[in-house]
Amino acid sequence: MGVTLILIISVFLQFAAAFLALRLIQITGRFTAWVLIAAAIFLMAVRRSITLFRLLFGDISHLPDLSAELVALAISVLMVAGIAWIAPLLLSIRHSEEAIRKSRAYLVEAQRISHLGNWNWDIVNNELGWSEEIYRIFGLTPQEFETTYEAFLNSVHPDDREFVKKSVDEALYEGKPYTIEHRIILPDGTERIVYEKAEVTFDEAGKAIRMIGTVQDITERKEIENALRESEERYRDLIESTYDIIQSVAPDGRFVFVNRAWLETLGYTEAELPSLNLWKIIHPESLSHCQEVFSRIRAGESIKNI
Numbered sequence: 001m002g003v004t005l006i007l008i009i010s011v012f013l014q015f016a017a018a019f020l021a022l023r024l025i026q027i028t029g030r031f032t033a034w035v036l037i038a039a040a041i042f043l044m045a046v047r048r049s050i051t052l053f054r055l056l057f058g059d060i061s062h063l064p065d066l067s068a069e070l071v072a073l074a075i076s077v078l079m080v081a082g083i084a085w086i087a088p089l090l091l092s093i094r095h096s097e098e099a100i101r102k103s104r105a106y107l108v109e110a111q112r113i114s115h116l117g118n119w120n121w122d123i124v125n126n127e128l129g130w131s132e133e134i135y136r137i138f139g140l141t142p143q144e145f146e147t148t149y150e151a152f153l154n155s156v157h158p159d160d161r162e163f164v165k166k167s168v169d170e171a172l173y174e175g176k177p178y179t180i181e182h183r184i185i186l187p188d189g190t191e192r193i194v195y196e197k198a199e200v201t202f203d204e205a206g207k208a209i210r211m212i213g214t215v216q217d218i219t220e221r222k223e224i225e226n227a228l229r230e231s232e233e234r235y236r237d238l239i240e241s242t243y244d245i246i247q248s249v250a251p252d253g254r255f256v257f258v259n260r261a262w263l264e265t266l267g268y269t270e271a272e273l274p275s276l277n278l279w280k281i282i283h284p285e286s287l288s289h290c291q292e293v294f295s296r297i298r299a300g301e302s303i304k305n306i
Contacts, residue, residue, distance in 0.1 A: 017076065138184060139188065157184060
C-alpha cells in the first residue's frame with residue numbers, strides 16, 4: 001500500500017508539473033521550449049500511471065522498488081517546487097522587459113519629436129553607435145552606415161569637415177568641451193544644420209577611450225533665427241533711413257535707442273548718449289507735461305499724440 005500511495009502522489013505531482021510548465025508559456029512567451037519540457041514531464045507521469053494501474057488491478061509481476069519510488073517522489077516534488085518558484089521570477093523578468101521596451105519606445109518617440117538623437121563612439125575599436133533618430137536626421141539606415149568615425153565625417157558638409165575634426169581632436173587630446181554646430185549633407189543632397197554636444201571618457205593614463213554625445217537637428221530653428229535677424233535688419237534700416245525722430249526711453253529717462261535723424265536733428269553724438277537723460281534735455285516748460293504723458297503710458301494708456 002505504501003508503494004501505491006507514493007505512486008499516486010508522484011503521478012499527481014508530475015501531471016501538476018506538466019500543467020505548470022504549460023502555464024509558463026504565457027508568462028515567458030517561449031512556446032517550443034516549455035511544450036517540450038511539459039511533454040517530457042507528461043510522458044513520465046503516463047509511464048508511472050501505467051505502473052500504478054497495474055498495481056491497482058492486482059498485477060504484482062512488476063512490483064516497483066520502494067526506494068526507487070521514493071526517489072521518484074522526491075524528484076516530482078522538486079519539479080513542482082522548482083516550477084512554482086521560477087514562475088514568479090520569470091513573471092518579474094517579463095514585467096521588467098516590458099517596462100524597458102516601453103521606456104525605450106518613449107525615448108525613441110521623444111527623440112523623434114525633439115529631433116534629438118544620442119551616439120556612443122568606442123574610440124579604441126572605432127565603433128560608432130547611433131540611435132534611431134540620428135539615422136533619420138542623417139537620412140540613412142543602419143545598412144547604409146559603416147558605423148565608424150570616418151563614415152560620420154563623410155556625412156559632414158565638406159566646408160565644415162575640418163572644423164568638426166579640429167573640434168573632436170581638441171576634445172580628445174586637449175580636454176576642451178565639445179559643443180558645436182555644423183552642416184551635414186544627406187544622401188539626396190539636402191543640407192541640414194545640427195547641434196552636437198559630447199563628453200569624453202579617459203582611462204587612468206589620460207587616453208581617450210569613449211565619447212558619448214547627442215545630435216539635434218536645428219535647421220528649422222536656424223532658419224527662423226536668420227529670418228528674424230533679416231527682419232530686424234530691414235526694420236533697423238527703415239528706422240535709420242527715415243527723417244522722423246525715433247527714440248526709445250527707459251522709465252528713468254535713459255535713452256535705450258535713438259535713430260540717426262534724432263542725433264542729427266538734436267546735434268548729439270552717439271558717444272554722448274550714455275550721459276544724456278530725457279528729463280535733462282527737455283525744455284523746463286514742457287517737462288511736467290512730458291512726465292504726465294510717461295505716467296499715463298506706464299499705466300497702460302495708449303497715446304497717439306503728445
